[in-house]
Amino acid sequence: xxxxxxxxxxxxxxxxxxxxxxxxxxxxxxxxxxxxxxxxxxxxxxxxxxxxxxxxxxxxxxxxxxxxxxxxxxxxxxxxxxxxxxxxxxxxxxxxxxxxxxxxxxxxxxxxxxxxxxxxxxxxxxxxxxxxxxxxxxxxxxxxxxxxxxxxxxxxxxxxxxxxxxxxxxxxxxxxxxxxxxxxxxxxxxxxxxxxxxxxxxxxxxxxxxxxxxxxxxxxxxxxxxxxxxxxxxxxxxxxxxxxxxxxxxxxxxxxxxxxxxxxxxxxxxxxxxxxxxxxxxxxxxxxxxxxxxxxxxxxxxxxxxxxxxxxxxxxxxxxxxxxxxxxxxxxxxxxxxxxxxxxxxxxxxxxxxxxxxxxxxxxxxxxxxxxxxxxxxxxxxxxxxxxxxxxxxxxxxxxxxxxxxxxxxxxxxxxxxxxxxxxxxxxxxxxxxxxxxxxxxxxxxxxxxxxxxxxxxxxxxxxxxxxxxxxxxxxxxxxxxxxxxxxxxxxxxxxxxxxxxxxxxxxxxxxxxxxxxxxxxxxxxxxxxxxxxxxxx
Numbered sequence: 338x339x340x341x342x343x344x345x346x347x348x349x350x351x352x353x354x355x356x357x358x359x360x361x362x363x364x365x366x367x368x369x370x371x372x373x374x375x376x377x378x379x380x381x382x383x384x385x386x387x388x389x390x391x392x393x394x395x396x397x398x399x400x401x402x403x404x405x406x407x408x409x410x411x412x413x414x415x416x417x418x419x420x421x422x423x424x425x426x427x428x429x430x431x432x433x434x435x436x437x438x439x440x441x442x443x444x445x446x447x448x449x450x451x452x453x454x455x456x457x458x459x460x461x462x463x464x465x466x467x468x469x470x471x472x473x474x475x476x477x478x479x480x481x482x483x484x485x486x487x488x489x490x491x492x493x494x495x496x497x498x499x500x501x502x503x504x505x506x507x508x509x510x511x512x513x514x515x516x517x518x519x520x521x522x523x524x525x526x527x528x529x530x531x532x533x534x535x536x537x538x539x540x541x542x543x544x545x546x547x548x549x550x551x552x553x554x555x556x557x558x559x560x561x562x563x564x565x566x567x568x569x570x571x572x573x574x575x576x577x578x579x580x581x582x583x584x585x586x587x588x589x590x591x592x593x594x595x596x597x598x599x600x601x602x603x604x605x606x607x608x609x610x611x612x613x614x615x616x617x618x619x620x621x622x623x624x625x626x627x628x629x630x631x632x633x634x635x636x637x638x639x640x641x642x643x644x645x646x647x648x649x650x651x652x653x654x655x656x657x658x659x660x661x662x663x664x665x666x667x668x669x670x671x672x673x674x675x676x677x678x679x680x681x682x683x684x685x686x687x688x689x690x691x692x693x694x695x696x697x698x699x700x701x702x703x704x705x706x707x708x709x710x711x712x713x714x715x716x717x718x719x720x721x722x723x724x725x726x727x728x729x730x731x732x733x734x735x736x737x738x739x740x741x742x743x744x745x746x747x748x749x750x751x752x753x754x755x756x757x758x759x760x761x762x763x764x765x766x767x768x769x770x771x772x773x774x775x776x777x778x779x780x781x782x783x784x785x786x787x788x789x790x791x792x793x794x795x796x797x798x799x800x801x802x803x804x805x806x807x808x809x810x811x812x813x814x815x816x817x818x819x820x821x822x823x824x825x826x827x828x829x830x831x832x833x834x835x836x837x838x839x840x841x842x843x844x845x846x847x848x849x850x851x852x853x854x855x856x857x858x859x860x861x862x863x864x865x866x867x868x869x870x871x872x873x874x875x
Contacts, residue, residue: 340368341376341438342470348487357487361495370522371439377526378517380492381588387481388448389456391419394479397457401464402426414755414813415762420480424473427464434466445478446518490730500526508540508729514590538573538584539610539656539664540729544719544736552700552739555720562668562723563695563703565715566738567651568626568829569616570633574602574650576609577660583615594638598650601686608660609678612727613652613692616714623714625873626843627831651692652679653719656727664727671727710741711872716828717741743826744868746771747851747859750821751781753803754814756788764803764815765796767847769825771838773862781819782862784838785827790847822851822859830865830873838862840869 344364348357365373378384399409404426416422444463448456460479464472493511497504507526513536515525547555555561571586581602583592592599595615605611617624628646632638655675656664663671679691695718697703703718710717717740725735748769756765766788770781791799799821806818829843 338434338436338438338441338467338471338474340364341372342468342474344376345474346470354491357491358495358498361487361492362499365496365499369437369439372437374517374520374522374525375438375442377492377496377511380487380489381511382489383515383517384481385442385446385478386449387479388445389460389479391480393453393457394419394423394460394476397460398423398426401461402428410812417755417760417762420476421473423476424469427469427472430464430466430468432466434471441475442478442517445475448479496526502526504729509537512540512588513537513584514588535577535580536575536582536590538575538582538588539612539662539727541571541573541586541612542654542728542736543731544738545731545733547720547737547739549704549739552704555737558697558699558703560723562672562721563697564653564692564719564721565695565710565713566717566719566740567614567616567623567692568714568716569614569629569651572613572615572650573656574598574605574609574611574613575657576602576605576607578607579603581605594632594635595648596638597643597648597688601650601682601689604682604685605678606659606681608657610655610657611650611652611675611678612654612656613650615648616651617646618649618690619647625714625831626829649688649690651690653692654727666726667724668721668727669723707739707741743828743848744830744872745824745826745848746784746865746868747822747854748784748825749781749819749856749859750799750817750823751783751819752814752816753799760796763796763800765791765800767799767823769823770819771860771862771865772857782838784836784840784862784865785825785842785845787823787825787845787847790826791850795850819856822854822856824848824851830869832869832873838865840865840873 341364344360347360351357351360364376368376395409398404399406409422409426412426413419413422416425441463444459448459451459463475467475490508493508494504497507500507510526510529570591572591573584575582575584581592581599582590583595583598583602585591598615615629617626617628624646629648631646632642632648635642652675654668655671655678656662658674658678663674666674676691679686679689682689695703695706697706707717709715717738720737720739722735728735748771750767751770752768753764754766756763766786768783768786770783773780773782802821803815803817806820807815808818809816824847825842825845826848827842827845831841831843832839833841835841
């Protein structure tokens with residue numbers, strides 16, 4: 338645990354990629370195998386289930402530290418992270434420990450089986466043996482909110498360098514539904530297992546964004562395959578030896594959540610892997626993403642849900658054909674083979690569609706066609722170089738996403754809350770409102786929250802404003818004098834009975850601070866509803 342806590346602290350203290358890789362490489366070279374395995378699991382978002390709820394952890398901390406609840410709340414509000422707050426408040430250790438990370442992970446997993454009094458006793462014993470960084474990491478793991486602050490790809494790079502393996506091989510081996518309690522480090526990373534490879538997907542190839550101003554730098558249109566960019570769940574359908582598996586981009590096995598896809602997957606030849614997008618679809622039309630959300634997170638998909646939220650797979654690419662990895666083929670060759678695969682099963686494959694190719698003579702013509710995106714439930718275009726292989730991760734040059742400009746609305750800042758992590762000392766999470774007239778009275782109606790888009794300097798200025806213009810406090814939230822106006826961008830809009838405004842926005846963020854606009858000139862609820870009528874729930 339000492340070694341892992343040191344790694345956590347050191348990673349948090351540097352922003353340099355090469356330094357982070359070096360720290361990880363050194364850790365993987367010296368840590369015990371089970372510790373390495375659990376570290377890989379954390380980077381892959383595989384964590385033990387939460388054994389203790391936050392309410393109990395807060396109560397035990399206040400009791401052990403002898404602090405009143407109001408002081409805990411104020412401290413938590415300022416620090417912004419529960420585990421860090423607890424680790425800073427707890428008294429210094431009375432003992433020492435030198436157990437490996439894996440020991441403490443097992444310790445946490447055993448807590449789930451205990452009654453509350455036994456859990457408390459075991460947690461206090463652990464805290465009393467640990468330094469502040471160790472308590473921080475231990476408590477983070479206990480709350481199941483563990484994030485190390487570096488990408489999974491960076492961890493894979495470090496592990497591959499240390500193990501002297503190709504990065505793509507390591508990435509491939511770490512894909513899939515493996516359990517740290519059931520595999521060894523060697524069997525997962527160093528050895529190739531036929532049984533594991535049967536269901537394992539490939540690492541996804543991701544695109545970088547490109548703007549309209551940059552588009553001319555990509556050369557001529559005929560160098561690119563252009564497709565609509567759909568808004569669904571990116572997935573791979575894997576068919577091997579008369580079995581099929583559906584994997585999300587988040588490496589979650591979702592086969593049971595989309596049983597419709599079995600209807601065509603089992604008709605595909607063994608040794609076929611297709612990359613595509615799971616989309617809500619009915620009567621020849623793609624439905625709003627909100628329809629698909631009714632299926633996300635459900636453990637059981639009922640007949641009613643299948644009827645209410647039908648789906649298809651829009652296929653983008655072929656990664657494996659006839660049992661052969663074809664990722665090194667050109668985009669043109671892979672597309673041709675994908676079309677052949679689709680043609681062979683199209684009569685019995687109503688849930689299997691090809692992503693449409695878009696033809697145009699120039700970028701200007703494509704820009705005009707792109708304006709149809711929202712009416713088609715698309716986000717814009719995907720641009721794929723015709724001679725490009727299918728790569729691993731987010732690489733610049735061969736794949737680009739050319740999205741439509743976001744929808745926008747000007748809102749007034751009415752509430753603010755302190756952020757978390759590096760923003761823990763600043764009011765950086767905001768609630769915005771638009772104007773509504775009711776019974777002759779003009780009032781502000783909240784319509785969204787947003788916390789990204791401002792520079793650090795702007796955020797500090799807003800923080801200062803919030804502290805000087807607080808009207809009321811509601812726990813960690815402060816209401817403020819409604820003076821500041823911000824332009825809010827968002828990708829979609831839909832009806833919502835859960836919000837006072839009657840709408841919910843998809844991916845809201847701050848585009849700019851409207852210094853030029855007084856609060857009275859912010860947009861109205863009527864204008865927000867007009868956007869809903871134009872672009873929502875089509």
